[in-house]
Amino acid sequence: MPRAVYLLGLAIFAQGTSELMLAGLLPEIASDLDVSIPAAGLLISAFAVGMLVGAPILAVTTLRWSRRAAMLSFLTIFALTHVAGALTTSYGVLLATRVAGAFVYAGFWAVASVTAIELAGPEARAKAMSILAGGLTVATIIGLPAGTLLGQHLGWRSAFWAVALLSTLSMAGIMATIPRGRSESVPQLRLELRNMANPQLWLAYATTALSTGAILVIFSYLAPLLTETTGLSDGWVPLVLALYGVGALIGITISGRNADRRPFSTLALSLTGVIVAAVVLALTTGIPWLAVPAIIAVGTFGFASNPAVNSRVFSVAGSAPTLAAAFNISAFNVGITVGPWLGGLALDAGAGYPSVGWIGAGLGVLAVGTIPLAIRAARSGDVRERELDDRLVGRASGS
Known part of the structure; x- marks a missing residue:
């Protein structure tokens, strides 16, 4: 590198x-x-x-x-x-x-x-x-x-x-x-704009926004969750946040070594891990020895999805990556904005801090749901590209 x-x-x-x-x-x-x-x-x-x-x-x-x-x-x-x-x-x-x-x-x-x-x-x-x-x-x-x-x-x-x-x-x-x-x-603006009509890109953006929202709805409320529901003192919060970050670094490092070869399977495994960790957290927020590992797992699996999503965007963008990458950054920030907002609505309604785990799991399920759609779109795109290549070859041989 x-x-x-x-x-x-x-x-x-x-x-x-x-x-x-x-x-x-x-x-x-x-x-x-x-x-x-x-x-x-x-x-x-x-x-x-x-x-x-x-x-x-x-x-x-x-x-x-x-x-x-x-x-x-x-x-x-x-x-x-x-x-x-x-x-x-x-x-x-x-x-x-x-x-x-x-x-x-x-x-x-x-x-x-x-x-x-x-x-x-x-x-x-x-x-x-x-x-x-x-x-x-x-x-x-x-x-x-x-x-x-x-x-x-x-x-x-x-x-x-x-x-x-x-x-x-x-x-x-x-x-x-x-x-x-x-x-x-x-880069050429016309080519970049034309590439934005690719439905595979928008499926990738949906995965980005939903997976980010699933993580951020939990991360945004970790401090009060740990002190008010889990029962830990304020002094534990920086340590748990640091462990969350260590888990995130491990997840993104391992995923970065595999996502180029197996983007969809890496993404599915990562998001499934987020869902499971979020459900465990929702069920065990009052049990420190279970809640803290669940929080670390959210960071590990949540950040593991990042390289796969980014790699997918660039593979679909082809020769027009600049605007595609820019909109992916915006998609991340949609998740950063919407996830905590949904968590705030649940807390204001009196649902309690376990609700952020359930919301995170729900957003994770929606993110997983985009994967088969993306696989189908990718296969359709490959078929169309092969048909176009065959036509071009046929014309060339006819001439």
């Missing part, structure tokens, strides 16, 4: 730390800016909205840029938004910087995905994507608790300065390893 792929993973780690760290900084931000905790929580929602719209817009806007220039531009803006966030005393300005930072982060994800795939080659798509997404997984294990510790001891602004520094270091890595100039295959 080229060294540049690992450095792209480092850039995702830097930006992913920013995505996650606010969950541990809300009390400090709310107190410092004199806003309520729910208002501070909107900073997390703003980040998700920025990512949702940023990926396709920036993918089209920078389609004919060199990928190196696009990624360096995105990282520069991302670092500057964190400098501005660290310096401001205005909640409104901080909110705007979160949207802007997420906007370019989504664009970076889209371009970095295509770059990593191109560098790794078609036989190692899933492995390259597992390294890229592994940066976000490591951010869960290291970045989230580190950002929280910085915020608690040096103030929340110090965490923003740290992300700006990490982003700058990532820029140096990209400048050193990603070649100048455009890729040999310059």
Whole structure:
């Protein structure tokens, strides 16, 4: 695997730390800016909205840029938004910087995905994507608790300065390893847009959104679930979150080595594991020695689905991967937004924290249901391609 792929993973780690760290900084931000905790929580929602719209817009806007220039531009803006966030005393300005930072982060994800795939080659798509997404997984294990510790001891602004520094270091890595100039295959907007009509892509997006929602509906409420229902003290929460992250890293690493050869079976196994783990969690939220392993299993199997989904999108996208990758980033953020929203509705209705496990299992079942549809669509697509090839060969031999 080229060294540049690992450095792209480092850039995702830097930006992913920013995505996650606010969950541990809300009390400090709310107190410092004199806003309520729910208002501070909107900073997390703003980040998700920025990512949702940023990926396709920036993918089209920078389609004919060199990928190196696009990624360096995105990282520069991302670092500057964190400098501005660290310096401001205005909640409104901080909110705007979160949207802007997420906007370019989504664009970076889209371009970095295509770059990593191109560098790794078609036989190692899933492995390259597992390294890229592994940066976000490591951010869960290291970045989230580190950002929280910085915020608690040096103030929340110090965490923003740290992300700006990490982003700058990532820029140096990209400048050193990603070649100048455009890729040999310059994307064409008309071809990219035409490719978006492929139903196989939209099935892959549905799998992405549903599988992500199944994980996030559980992950978003882990802290109160552990303290209010499972009965663990606050001190256990960081440890369980770290174990969840370790499980996620194991899952994404193993899956990345197998998803290129067996994408559908890897996806089916991963999602089945999520369903089983979510059901066990729903049934045992009050039993720590069962609930905690179930939570770790959700992370392990949930992240194991990531390389398979990404590999599928790129295999279907063919010669028009940029916009397809961008919409897959948006699909991830649909799941990130909808999963916690469904969990919030259930909790507001008084269903209790076991309900997030049941919702996660339900979304997992829906995600599994997209797999046979995707297999059927893939076979139909292969048949149509063979028929077209036969016609072309026939015409050539006739002439």
